[in-house]
Amino acid sequence: MERAKEEAQKARQRTFLEWNGIGMAVFESGSKGGYAFKVTTGEFGATWFFKKPNPKDPWGIRVSSNSFFLAINGFEGARSKIYETMAALEITLLPTAESISRVDYAIDFLAPDFTLTPEHFVMHSNARRADHIEKIDMAVNGRSGRATSVTIGTMPGRQVIVYDKRAEIIAKKKVGWWEIWDAPRLEGGLPALERDAPEKCSIWRVELRAGKKHLKERSGVTTWTDLDDRFGDVVAATLDAIRYASPNADSNRSRWPDSALWTEVKHQTQDDLFEMHSTADPDLVRYVQKEAHDRLLAGQMAGLLTSRAALHGIDDAHLAEFAALIGEQMAQQIEDDPERFFQKLHKAADRFRLG
Structure with missing residues (x-):
């Protein structure tokens, strides 16, 4: 988490981390209350806050369930998944070691x-x-x-x-x-x-x-x-x-x-x-959310494209031709500097792995 947090600070965006099969996005900063690390297991998961180990402070972890997580799993299901996550992260709890805040x-x-x-x-x-x-x-x-x-x-x-x-x-x-x-x-x-x-x-x-x-x-x-x-x-x-x-x-x-x-x-x-x-169906809910995000990105791309066309003085008759040209230019940029774009692709893929 320390390394992932440093990477997030350098990149100025959350960094993906997988530990014992648990995928999480690590934020650039922690949270008030002494929590050094803040992570999320996704829109259909929970937000976790971790302190650095301190024998004098027994309250080292805080977790907040997201609304989709609770709606789809129910209270008992969500609670079970929280404990499953802690078990996978090798976190050992004493009996009644919880405090409902x-x-x-x-x-x-x-x-x-x-x-x-x-x-x-x-x-x-x-x-x-x-x-x-x-x-x-x-x-x-x-x-x-x-x-x-x-x-x-x-x-x-x-x-x-x-x-x-x-x-x-x-x-x-x-x-x-x-x-x-x-x-x-x-x-x-x-x-x-x-x-x-x-x-x-x-x-x-x-x-x-x-x-x-x-x-x-x-x-x-x-x-x-x-x-x-x-x-x-x-x-x-x-x-x-x-x-x-x-x-x-x-x-x-x-x-x-x-x-x-x-x-x-x-x-x-x-x-x-x-x-x-x-x-x-949880899979259907996830799919609908993903499709909505895809439509949002597509709309933003179309908006940027038409703005560039207007900037270059492109008229109605040549807008489609201009769009094809921009696509060719983007493809050429990828061929000229593949490593840079591959890194961007992998970082973007990490952001969506938790969906």
């Missing part, structure tokens, strides 16, 4: 008619709310803006976030979520979501977060066993303390009833919280 629990709802209204949240007076407003075209929607995310609370305490998940996956190119959402629909005989019709497939995520302070000081959650036994109570208490309500004529907001959304959230969290996972 944060848990995020999310549920996605197909809610085309839902409008997020910050004023409809009812919470304790000591809870803080952060509103994120997305400005949109008034001509299209008839108003100057809409709330796309409301965050209540601060970490490392507890937080409740309601946000437009459809907008987020489009903005961040996380198109694999379409396959995850479609899988149970197709199994149940329902049609796939109409991805290009936001008025029909608006997806809202309700996310509950419990940080280290809240887990340990308020709920006594430290180990996996504690989490299994008490997380349901943590979620129930959070949903009672912070609610999305349905306003009525009562001037006392605390007496407003739960909205239909909050009632459904409470219903969905009554059962075993750790059993849910996606039935989507």
Whole structure:
């Protein structure tokens, strides 16, 4: 990891490292808290943080699971894979050598008619709310803006976030979520979501977060066993303390009833919280993500090509001819300096090996 980190710093990009069959990308820097190394096992894996060995510090490793990793494997599957990775890296753990520092629990709802209204949240007076407003075209929607995310609370305490998940996956190119959402629909005989019709497939995520302070000081959650036994109570208490309500004529907001959304959230969290996972084909989700990235790169190449054509004064009739010429020039550059391009190819290949 030390050598890979040095290489990453020289190259100013993550360096691929494989150890005992575990592939990882090593970042240029570590992380706060004394973690000298930060690595990722990919978009469908986890982010790992390692300290240099120190007998006086028993907490040498931190791991954070990525959302695709959890969605596809489920909680138990993700936890098992984390331990499999540590075993492959020859990391020996003592019994109850874990400390749970944060848990995020999310549920996605197909809610085309839902409008997020910050004023409809009812919470304790000591809870803080952060509103994120997305400005949109008034001509299209008839108003100057809409709330796309409301965050209540601060970490490392507890937080409740309601946000437009459809907008987020489009903005961040996380198109694999379409396959995850479609899988149970197709199994149940329902049609796939109409991805290009936001008025029909608006997806809202309700996310509950419990940080280290809240887990340990308020709920006594430290180990996996504690989490299994008490997380349901943590979620129930959070949903009672912070609610999305349905306003009525009562001037006392605390007496407003739960909205239909909050009632459904409470219903969905009554059962075993750790059993849910996606039935989507993991290989298909990976393929969709890869294809999306390929389309992005292709679009960037086309944009650069047309920009160069404009710079050289190429007209419409000769654009295709110019594109062929650029291709020949690129091929010649590779033949003139193959070693340089082979190195670039290998570095790029390393970046995609974890997909």
